[in-house]
Amino acid sequence: xxxxxxxxSTFSAETYFATQPPPVSLDQDILGVREFVQRHARTGRKxxxxxxxxxxxxxxxxxVRFLDNFSAGTRGATSAEYxxxxxxxxxxxxxxxxxxxxxxxxxxxTHPFLDFLEVEQGTIxxxxxxxxxISVKPSERTQLLEVLAAYKTVQxxxxxxxxxxxxxxxxLWLLRAISQELSVLGRDAMYYLAAAVSDFFLxxxxxxEHKIQSGKGSLHIEMDQVPKILKPLVSDWTRGEGxxxxxxxxxxxxxxxxxACAALARYGHQVVIGNDLHTRKxxxxxxxPSPKTSSSLQGNSDEQHFxxxxxxxxxxxxxxxxxxxxxxxxxxRHRAWAGLRSMT
Amino acid sequence: xxxxxxxxSTFSAETYFATQPPPVSLDQDILGVREFVQRHARTGRKxxxxxxxxxxxxxxxxxVRFLDNFSAGTRGATSAEYxxxxxxxxxxxxxxxxxxxxxxxxxxxTHPFLDFLEVEQGTIxxxxxxxxxISVKPSERTQLLEVLAAYKTVQxxxxxxxxxxxxxxxxLWLLRAISQELSVLGRDAMYYLAAAVSDFFLxxxxxxEHKIQSGKGSLHIEMDQVPKILKPLVSDWTRGEGxxxxxxxxxxxxxxxxxACAALARYGHQVVIGNDLHTRKxxxxxxxPSPKTSSSLQGNSDEQHFxxxxxxxxxxxxxxxxxxxxxxxxxxRHRAWAGLRSMT
Numbered sequence: 001x002x003x004x005x006x007x008x009s010t011f012s013a014e015t016y017f018a019t020q021p022p023p024v025s026l027d028q029d030i031l032g033v034r035e036f037v038q039r040h041a042r043t044g045r046k047x048x049x050x051x052x053x054x055x056x057x058x059x060x061x062x063x064v065r066f067l068d069n070f071s072a073g074t075r076g077a078t079s080a081e082y083x084x085x086x087x088x089x090x091x092x093x094x095x096x097x098x099x100x101x102x103x104x105x106x107x108x109x110t111h112p113f114l115d116f117l118e119v120e121q122g123t124i125x126x127x128x129x130x131x132x133x134i135s136v137k138p139s140e141r142t143q144l145l146e147v148l149a150a151y152k153t154v155q156x157x158x159x160x161x162x163x164x165x166x167x168x169x170x171x172l173w174l175l176r177a178i179s180q181e182l183s184v185l186g187r188d189a190m191y192y193l194a195a196a197v198s199d200f201f202l203x204x205x206x207x208x209e210h211k212i213q214s215g216k217g218s219l220h221i222e223m224d225q226v227p228k229i230l231k232p233l234v235s236d237w238t239r240g241e242g243x244x245x246x247x248x249x250x251x252x253x254x255x256x257x258x259x260a261c262a263a264l265a266r267y268g269h270q271v272v273i274g275n276d277l278h279t280r281k282x283x284x285x286x287x288x289p290s291p292k293t294s295s296s297l298q299g300n301s302d303e304q305h306f307x308x309x310x311x312x313x314x315x316x317x318x319x320x321x322x323x324x325x326x327x328x329x330x331x332x333r334h335r336a337w338a339g340l341r342s343m344t
Numbered sequence: 345x346x347x348x349x350x351x352x353s354t355f356s357a358e359t360y361f362a363t364q365p366p367p368v369s370l371d372q373d374i375l376g377v378r379e380f381v382q383r384h385a386r387t388g389r390k391x392x393x394x395x396x397x398x399x400x401x402x403x404x405x406x407x408v409r410f411l412d413n414f415s416a417g418t419r420g421a422t423s424a425e426y427x428x429x430x431x432x433x434x435x436x437x438x439x440x441x442x443x444x445x446x447x448x449x450x451x452x453x454t455h456p457f458l459d460f461l462e463v464e465q466g467t468i469x470x471x472x473x474x475x476x477x478i479s480v481k482p483s484e485r486t487q488l489l490e491v492l493a494a495y496k497t498v499q500x501x502x503x504x505x506x507x508x509x510x511x512x513x514x515x516l517w518l519l520r521a522i523s524q525e526l527s528v529l530g531r532d533a534m535y536y537l538a539a540a541v542s543d544f545f546l547x548x549x550x551x552x553e554h555k556i557q558s559g560k561g562s563l564h565i566e567m568d569q570v571p572k573i574l575k576p577l578v579s580d581w582t583r584g585e586g587x588x589x590x591x592x593x594x595x596x597x598x599x600x601x602x603x604a605c606a607a608l609a610r611y612g613h614q615v616v617i618g619n620d621l622h623t624r625k626x627x628x629x630x631x632x633p634s635p636k637t638s639s640s641l642q643g644n645s646d647e648q649h650f651x652x653x654x655x656x657x658x659x660x661x662x663x664x665x666x667x668x669x670x671x672x673x674x675x676x677r678h679r680a681w682a683g684l685r686s687m688t
Contacts, residue, residue: 062622064593134489
């Protein structure tokens with residue numbers, strides 16, 4: 001495998017959207033988001049877009065094989081729960097079948113709900129009738145009651161709107177459309193981009209129609225670069241007003257800070273959260289423009305211009321999730337960002 | 345993207361296992377399977393290995409990106425349930441987080457269990473104490489009681505053994521080890537190979553250690569062919585005695601029968617089940633050696649030597665799953681195959 005330097009395959013965001021077809025459900029999805037945003041705009045509730053899970057790059061039109069980015073969706077699903085708890089309305093845009101808020105506590109693989117349900121004989125509820133009924137094992141009742149209560153509260157309040165994507169193309173079209181809808185909220189909107197997005201894609205024009213046949217030797221795949229969409233997201237789609245949080249995941253920790261600074265300098269957004277694949281559940285670094293120098297920052301990735309704050313939790317504490325602290329920190333920073341509105 | 349003809353990258357099964365490292369949990373997994381097989385061998389129960397879900401091909405050692413094969417695991421998980429119902433012991437070897445028997449009815453995306461649980465106040469079960477308790481919505485009770493009862497029966501009987509894989513390398517090592525364990529059952533063992541296995545892989549020796557960096561133009565990936573393991577599975581690992589069912593998935597239907605016949609001629613096993621990506625939930629074709637000509641079949645893929653039987657169900661009937669008919673047909677054929685033992 002090799003990574004070669006060719007320029008022929010560079011798509012700008014503009015070229016991308018002009019040449020790649022939108023997902024069929026896009027118009028329907030936009031209507032749902034618009035209704036959700038307008039409803040919360042009326043009450044002054046802040047809204048956060050949480051993206052979550054990995055995107056795919058199909059190798060065939062009738063897709064059998066695809067490139068994927070590793071992500072169960074834990075960061076996004078967990079953070080969404082804490083944003084809801086903090087009073088935000090949440091647009092949860094996630095990879096189909098990745099983890100979701102609330103149900104994430106009951107993975108079919110690691111904590112299957114069928115294991116803690118029991119069939120019993122007796123009086124059913126308050127009905128007074130006799131028969132087989134289903135009960136929850138005593139050891140699981142407290143947690144399930146808590147999760148269920150939070151879930152029902154959110155459903156009743158209508159503060160969670162869920163959409164899903166599969167391919168990187170779905171993701172890009174949805175992100176653009178949702179951020180344009182959300183931009184009516186100005187500084188009250190946050191963008192929490194936790195999805196693991198492919199850096200490469202196969203333009204529709206290069207896709208095989210049918211399953212690639214084996215038996216003819218090795219497989220060669222050549223992919224084009226996905227356009228850098230943070231730039232238009234910051235400058236155009238959200239008109240420079242959204243509070244935008246992006247993520248950097250690396251396996252080589254020494255790259256985290258330099259890459260985070262370079263991204264902030266290039267795109268001009270508010271926070272990069274850096275995490276290492278192996279320690280991401282108990283430590284992350286917040287990199288953001290230093291308040292003193294932020295006005296003249298753009299284009300300068302010198303590390304001294306950026307504030308670096310580590311958030312760490314005790315890896316041994318099974319009752320603590322780092323997303324609780326990440327969200328608490330962001331809520332404070334977002335409040336400050338939104339407060340600046342009245343002064344400008 | 346192009347598929348080129350090169351011979352340099354052809355691994356035999358032997359070379360593959362001599363050069364690619366086994367998964368770390370292999371020894372532990374083998375012990376579990378051995379205990380399971382021996383327990384059922386003592387009672388004369390037939391055992392089926394069901395493989396299910398798609399395999400991945402990691403592009404990096406510290407894996408962020410991987411190639412995947414499309415499969416939710418529906419075929420395998422559903423079939424496993426019907427095999428259990430038919431009295432088989434089932435080794436369910438599936439892709440981590442893909443669908444599993446029983447819990448498959450409650451996908452977090454399409455049928456989330458939190459949606460049909462309710463929090464109520466009243467007398468809790470037979471305890472006589474008062475408080476908040478969890479109840480199941482009346483409309484869901486019948487199905488959940490049925491699924492739960494079947495699940496508890498299987499747990500009590502100890503007839504389901506579950507293991508999981510992620511990469512195609514995990515899959516190959518596990519398949520070899522399990523089939524060698526299962527071979528002690530001779531003709532009483534069935535192999536139901538429903539997993540969607542990659543035809544290509546990246547040898548460990550060619551893997552990047554860290555996340556491939558973007559920003560350097562397009563991505564080139566060159567993959568080697570996965571060795572054809574049906575040949576050693578049939579001839580060596582199961583000593584020609586296992587009842588082996590493989591699957592062909594195509595998006596171009598015209599390829600199904602010729603490819604199924606070619607596989608049977610090449611590998612000498614019992615059944616290929618052909619399915620088209622778009623119609624796989626309501627029709628499949630069983631291709632098998634014709635009884636009249638099967639003795640001199642090997643190497644001859646002429647379609648007249650093969651029996652073709654379509655199984656179809658009504659796509660409008662939501663209460664019928666085609667796996668019920670697939671398994672019923674295989675149980676009959678396996679009984680005939682196992683019965684031949686006494687005559688040889």
